Amino acid sequence: MNYDFDTVIDRHGTNSIKWGVYPEDVLPLWVADTDFAAAPPIVERIKKRIAHPIYGYTMDSPELVSAVQDRMRERYDWEINREDIVLVPGIVSGFNFASRAICEPGESVIFQTPIYPPFFAAPANNQLRTITNPLVFDREQETYRIDFEDFEQKIQKDTRLFILCNPHNPVGRVFSPEELTQLGEICCQKDLIICSDEIHSDIIYNGHKHTPIAALSPEIARRTITLIAPSKTFNIAGFSCSVAIIQNPDLRERFTAACKGFCSGVSFIAQEAGAAAYTECEDWLTQMNRYLEGNRDFLLDTIAREMPAVHTNPIEATYLAWLDCSDAGLPDKPHAFFLENAKVGLNDGAAFGTGYEKFVRLNFGTPRKILAEALERMSRALKKV
Numbered sequence: 001m002n003y004d005f006d007t008v009i010d011r012h013g014t015n016s017i018k019w020g021v022y023p024e025d026v027l028p029l030w031v032a033d034t035d036f037a038a039a040p041p042i043v044e045r046i047k048k049r050i051a052h053p054i055y056g057y058t059m060d061s062p063e064l065v066s067a068v069q070d071r072m073r074e075r076y077d078w079e080i081n082r083e084d085i086v087l088v089p090g091i092v093s094g095f096n097f098a099s100r101a102i103c104e105p106g107e108s109v110i111f112q113t114p115i116y117p118p119f120f121a122a123p124a125n126n127q128l129r130t131i132t133n134p135l136v137f138d139r140e141q142e143t144y145r146i147d148f149e150d151f152e153q154k155i156q157k158d159t160r161l162f163i164l165c166n167p168h169n170p171v172g173r174v175f176s177p178e179e180l181t182q183l184g185e186i187c188c189q190k191d192l193i194i195c196s197d198e199i200h201s202d203i204i205y206n207g208h209k210h211t212p213i214a215a216l217s218p219e220i221a222r223r224t225i226t227l228i229a230p231s232k233t234f235n236i237a238g239f240s241c242s243v244a245i246i247q248n249p250d251l252r253e254r255f256t257a258a259c260k261g262f263c264s265g266v267s268f269i270a271q272e273a274g275a276a277a278y279t280e281c282e283d284w285l286t287q288m289n290r291y292l293e294g295n296r297d298f299l300l301d302t303i304a305r306e307m308p309a310v311h312t313n314p315i316e317a318t319y320l321a322w323l324d325c326s327d328a329g330l331p332d333k334p335h336a337f338f339l340e341n342a343k344v345g346l347n348d349g350a351a352f353g354t355g356y357e358k359f360v361r362l363n364f365g366t367p368r369k370i371l372a373e374a375l376e377r378m379s380r381a382l383k384k385v
């Protein structure tokens, strides 16, 4: 079956954050969900369950739990047990629970910037200190690299937790097994727990392969909480269904203790959506990734041709582009400039860490027609500067 990612579906009136915040004349390419209809098996599954009129308390769905085990085995040759799986309502909840579980107030957490803004809120929410290890842009290779020396040096005596983002939002890197092994080994030496946010791990482009850091070695697995979800992959983020995989029983116990009273699993309907997504939608995902790869190529070509002062980097994963506007000579912050002059809503780079004030993040998970219109508006506005 061929799925349609080209049709523009009006999301106004659905309480979509992405489409509801800005005025109607703005094309919103910010919040990270896509403008694509969910795969038919998910829609069918939800309709079927909703038709049964009792919506009471639910247990964890054995189908969803098995689907997660099968997915990890088939994709990564990673064997996990049923009891390693803890359902959580979201990835952000997951790394907040991990922060509470692992650290005492006043201790510190390290992560790599630029970064998805809720990474900054997790330590702040839990009275913890933040240490940042900025990724370095390698001008020769035109890609972002990990500064391992800085990572190792910045870890302090009271640093307990490393929150990893792989694939990385916003720079779109898929970290290699070698890079992940080096990070993992430093965490083993320094006795850090790793919370690995792998929410974008299904949206990977040709030539790249995702590696769950916990699958690299039993030593790394013992200190890792892996967070995955069908939410980005299948555009069902509104259902709030995510999964923590924790193979070390002591670590799992600490994590579930931190959840107690704050989280009682995942709703029955979200579990239905997640189970259908993980068991019946692989061909849809293959086609969506192909479509997104086309969008990525279109975006990078258009920017290189029409907006040469805006610098990009290769995008190996995610439907997010990280645009460096520091050479564009803008009179204003780039986010404000594009909103005002192009009527395009992007994410403000400043929210991704200090030093990224001249960047914007653009979500290209949208029909090509919308992407083309937004890029056209941005290039027209830049040409007037």
Ligand SMILES: Cc1ncc(COP(=O)(O)O)c(C=O)c1O
Residues within 6 Å of the ligand: 032, 089, 090, 091, 092, 093, 116, 165, 169, 197, 199, 200, 229, 231, 237, 242
């Ligand atoms: C890296 C990353 N983690 C987590 C999330 C959000 O996860 P959730 O909605 O499950 O809390 C996003 C959404 O954009 C993300 O990009």
